[in-house]
Amino acid sequence: MFPTTDDSGTVIDCLLGEARRLGVQLYTRQPVSQINRDDRGFTVAVKGSAGWWCDRLLLATGSSPVGYRLAQALGHRIVPPVPSLFTFNISDPALRELAGVSVDPVTLTLPLEDGKPLQQTGPLLMTHWGLSGPAVLKLSAYGAIGLHHQRYQASLTINWLPQLTQEQVRQRLLDLKQDQGKRLIISFPPFPLPRRLWHYLIQHRAGLAADLTWASLSKPQLQSLVTELTRGAYAITGKGVFKDEFVTCGGVQLREVDFKTMASRICPGLYLAGEILDIDGITGGFNFQNAWTTGWLAGRAMAGVELGSKTLRHPVKLRILPGIGEVANGIDLRGGPADGIHLRFNGGAVVGGLAPNSGNGGHDQRRRVGWSHG
Numbered sequence: 257m258f259p260t261t262d263d264s265g266t267v268i269d270c271l272l273g274e275a276r277r278l279g280v281q282l283y284t285r286q287p288v289s290q291i292n293r294d295d296r297g298f299t300v301a302v303k304g305s306a307g308w309w310c311d312r313l314l315l316a317t318g319s320s321p322v323g324y325r326l327a328q329a330l331g332h333r334i335v336p337p338v339p340s341l342f343t344f345n346i347s348d349p350a351l352r353e354l355a356g357v358s359v360d361p362v363t364l365t366l367p368l369e370d371g372k373p374l375q376q377t378g379p380l381l382m383t384h385w386g387l388s389g390p391a392v393l394k395l396s397a398y399g400a401i402g403l404h405h406q407r408y409q410a411s412l413t414i415n416w417l418p419q420l421t422q423e424q425v426r427q428r429l430l431d432l433k434q435d436q437g438k439r440l441i442i443s444f445p446p447f448p449l450p451r452r453l454w455h456y457l458i459q460h461r462a463g464l465a466a467d468l469t470w471a472s473l474s475k476p477q478l479q480s481l482v483t484e485l486t487r488g489a490y491a492i493t494g495k496g497v498f499k500d501e502f503v504t505c506g507g508v509q510l511r512e513v514d515f516k517t518m519a520s521r522i523c524p525g526l527y528l529a530g531e532i533l534d535i536d537g538i539t540g541g542f543n544f545q546n547a548w549t550t551g552w553l554a555g556r557a558m559a560g561v562e563l564g565s566k567t568l569r570h571p572v573k574l575r576i577l578p579g580i581g582e583v584a585n586g587i588d589l590r591g592g593p594a595d596g597i598h599l600r601f602n603g604g605a606v607v608g609g610l611a612p613n614s615g616n617g618g619h620d621q622r623r624r625v626g627w628s629h630g
């Protein structure tokens with residue numbers, strides 16, 4: 257999902273602007289290390305500052321291990337988090353030499369020990385480490401837990417010609433054997449596949465010589481070519497490059513959260529939104545949607561706005577602990593961009609941010625912003 261400007265900064269600026277308009281205070285470089293709850297509210301310990309107290313708190317710390325620990329300390333159970341939306345390592349140097357070549361569509365089939373084989377049809381991209389592209393990312397999402405249990409060792413089947421049946425592929429090859437007997441197989445690809453891929457499938461996968469003609473293609477050789485074109489087996493030997501996963505599968509158990517308000521069913525006054533929850537989506541903007549929708553629901557509920565109504569039911573009490581200074585109706589901005597953000601607005605407090613890591617792996621400090629929804 258990309259803004260028309262094709263610049264993820266636009267998403268950040270749009271949300272920052274809204275936060276400013278609503279008088280949200282943004283505190284950065286202050287990671288929350290501990291949260292204690294008593295019957296009046298929450299005392300939030302912040303590294304490098306005295307911390308603060310609030311009577312309503314939204315945890316939106318994404319897939320940060322500290323965030324899970326904070327939620328656990330407040331009574332929540334965490335479904336063990338595993339990476340999701342990642343690419344596949346295939347340790348085949350000849351395949352890796354095809355980096356940048358893409359095919360659309362292919363059908364990928366992934367049998368896993370924990371269930372029925374998973375299948376995805378869509379675009380595939382060869383990379384310097386193996387395979388990527390929407391079909392692989394979606395398969396990794398559906399197979400996130402199974403692949404994790406198998407330590408990312410699995411056998412992937414690729415059908416490069418999903419628009420044809422195996423019999424149609426066989427018949428096409430037999431026709432060529434008949435009609436184009438004198439022609440070299442390598443230089444006469446009968447299917448709309450990239451030439452470099454055709455060479456790779458012929459020589460490297462089917463093991464056919466470069467000077468083999470269609471007429472001299474033997475029955476076993478024809479069979480191995482049909483197999484390589486329609487159900488070639490590729491060993492997944494790992495999950496893409498370090499930390500290339502987009503999201504985390506796992507998190508706070510969903511039945512412990514009221515999805516009308518995102519309020520915790522375990523800890524009164526606590527709200528949860530975004531990727532900290534056991535929700536992960538496939539590619540296509542679903543993970544942002546999860547963060548923004550649950551954040552919106554939580555923000556409105558914290559501000560006491562009934563779904564569909566515009567009025568604030570009850571103003572919220574907020575007190576900053578000594579040493580940080582009093583906040584009147586939320587105008588107080590401190591600190592620069594850094595790890596660990598929390599913010600306050602006259603609707604409570606939020607630890608984390610809602611989808612600040614807009615698509616670049618969150619490494620660019622400028623992109624770490626936080627806000628909440630009133």
Ligand SMILES: Cc1cc2nc3c(=O)[nH]c(=O)nc-3n(C[C@H](O)[C@H](O)[C@H](O)COP(=O)(O)OP(=O)(O)OC[C@H]3O[C@@H](n4cnc5c(N)ncnc54)[C@H](O)[C@@H]3O)c2cc1C
Nearest residue numbers: 288318530531541543544596597608609610611612615617
């Ligand atoms: C490379 C990449 C590309 C992506 N592309 C897409 C895409 O195209 N479409 C899509 O839908 N999704 C995409 N995602 C996923 C999407 O970014 C996340 O699902 C979304 O950002 C989750 O939002 P969130 O607010 O729950 O958590 P996050 O965006 O992870 O924000 C959590 C915030 O909490 C802060 N935090 C953590 N711990 C603490 C603490 N102890 N104290 C204070 N602050 C803390 C963090 O610093 C962070 O700023 C992508 C992710 C990556 C990594």
